Amino acid sequence: MTISPLTHRLVRAACKLLIAASFAASIEPAIASPTAPAACSLTQTTDVAPDNKAIVGAAFDKWRAGGNVFEELLAPDVVWTIHGSGPVAGTYRSFDDFVERASKPLISRLATPIVPEVHGIFADGNTVIIRFDGSAATTSGAPYRNQFVWIFRMKNGSVVEAEAFLDLVAYQRVVENNSPRAQ
Numbered sequence: 503m504t505i506s507p508l509t510h511r512l513v514r515a516a517c518k519l520l521i522a523a524s525f526a527a528s529i530e531p532a533i534a535s536p537t538a539p540a541a542c543s544l545t546q547t548t549d550v551a552p553d554n555k556a557i558v559g560a561a562f563d564k565w566r567a568g569g570n571v572f573e574e575l576l577a578p579d580v581v582w583t584i585h586g587s588g589p590v591a592g593t594y595r596s597f598d599d600f601v602e603r604a605s606k607p608l609i610s611r612l613a614t615p616i617v618p619e620v621h622g623i624f625a626d627g628n629t630v631i632i633r634f635d636g637s638a639a640t641t642s643g644a645p646y647r648n649q650f651v652w653i654f655r656m657k658n659g660s661v662v663e664a665e666a667f668l669d670l671v672a673y674q675r676v677v678e679n680n681s682p683r684a685q
Contacts, residue, residue, distance in 0.1 A: 554627075554628060555623055555625035555630055558623055561574040561575045562634070566618055572597070572601060576664075577660040580596065580660075580661055581593060581663050582600040582664045582665075582666065583665050584670070585666065586667070586668075588670040588673070588674050589674065589677075590604050607677050610682040611681070612638045612641065612680075613641050613643070613683070616638045617638065619634055620632065632650070632652045632654070633650070634650050634652075635650070636648050636650060640679075641680045641683055642680045642681075644680070648672045650668045651666075651668075
């Protein structure tokens with residue numbers, strides 16, 4: 503079985519979190535004490551931009567203030583995969599493809615911008631993981647709420663590869679039950 507470089511980095515990140523939790527548990531016994539798997543390797547990569555977490559955090563701050571997180575972060579040739587099942591699940595092979603086929607069907611049916619509430623940004627080398635909730639009002643006035651985990655692979659300050667996990671039923675419900683805004 504071949505393990506992709508992104509999967510390898512995610513496993514390393516998970517191992518580091520387990521080790522950190524174990525260390526915290528040794529300091530504060532009330533914290534649960536998971537054990538780090540023996541396969542965890544803590545080797546640092548040398549091709550890492552140390553500010554990836556800050557870049558993503560700043561983009562999410564701008565998004566929360568009304569900016570466009572996708573224009574802020576995504577490389578023109580980004581490969582964005584939405585995991586799950588449903589019409590929007592799949593892999594998009596450019597910024598324009600992702601915006602046109604995945605983002606626009608939802609955004610055009612929202613009366614207000616999605617406002618992110620970030621619960622955590624975690625970074626390990628060129629991999630940045632963001633856990634956040636998003637909320638907006640639909641064109642029919644109903645609320646839209648979703649929970650997201652985005653996993654980014656960064657290069658030169660831009661997202662070149664992304665994986666998204668979200669409630670696709672909530673997404674599809676908005677697309678099917680709301681008219682697009684007049685352009």
